[in-house]
Amino acid sequence: MQTLVVQVGNARGIQIPQNILSQCGILDAVNIEVENNQIIISPFSSAPREGWGQKFQEMREAGDDQFILPENVESEMADWTW
Numbered sequence: 001m002q003t004l005v006v007q008v009g010n011a012r013g014i015q016i017p018q019n020i021l022s023q024c025g026i027l028d029a030v031n032i033e034v035e036n037n038q039i040i041i042s043p044f045s046s047a048p049r050e051g052w053g054q055k056f057q058e059m060r061e062a063g064d065d066q067f068i069l070p071e072n073v074e075s076e077m078a079d080w081t082w
Contacts, residue, residue, distance in 0.1 A: 001017075001020075003015060003016075008041075014019070016041075018079055024041075024042070024043060024048075025043045026041075026043045029044035030042065030043060031043070031045070052053055
């Protein structure tokens with residue numbers, strides 16, 4: 001489907017047909033992100049940790065799940081002021 005990008009105040013916007021919004025489960029708020037020069041619009045989710053499990057799995061598979069703190073962090077924190 002082709003649609004026009006139109007001026008909306010100081011921004012630009014597009015109109016998305018209601019049937020497409022319904023198919024995607026979009027009610028009144030969306031998440032917008034850019035990946036590989038593509039705009040991805042998805043339903044807003046208020047679940048703050050949604051998708052974390054998948055991201056952690058991807059990190060583990062990429063070998064990017066190592067501790068960033070030293071193993072002896074307790075001894076290094078002994079003289080910290082809280």
